[in-house]
Amino acid sequence: MSKDIKYPIAGYAPGHYYCRCSVCGEQFQGDKRAVTCEPCAVQLTDEFESDMERNPCPTLSEMVADTARDEAIRFGMWLTGGNKSIITDWFNKWKEDGES
Ligand SMILES: [Zn+2]
Numbered sequence: 001m002s003k004d005i006k007y008p009i010a011g012y013a014p015g016h017y018y019c020r021c022s023v024c025g026e027q028f029q030g031d032k033r034a035v036t037c038e039p040c041a042v043q044l045t046d047e048f049e050s051d052m053e054r055n056p057c058p059t060l061s062e063m064v065a066d067t068a069r070d071e072a073i074r075f076g077m078w079l080t081g082g083n084k085s086i087i088t089d090w091f092n093k094w095k096e097d098g099e100s
Pocket residue numbers: 021022023024025026036037038039040041
């Protein structure tokens with residue numbers, strides 16, 4: 001780990017519930033509403049941040065095609081509130097594009 005993780009991150013937060021990861025399908029222990037295990041959430045977050053550095057709207061077709069990730073993002077939005085505004089802004093832009 002090269003950087004500290006501030007929870008919650010996309011789809012994962014620590015907790016005492018047994019959940020099944022929507023990305024890899026493995027069971028994990030986390031927050032009641034967690035939808036991804038910690039390794040997957042870390043990977044998703046890293047992908048978001050690196051995508052943001054390359055292009056504000058980089059992988060929309062991938063995201064639309066991948067409902068598991070969509071679900072993880074929605075959960076991350078709900079869970080993080082305003083803490084990860086960079087992802088929120090990106091997600092809102094993507095959602096507008098998809099609905100127009
Ligand atoms: Zn997973």
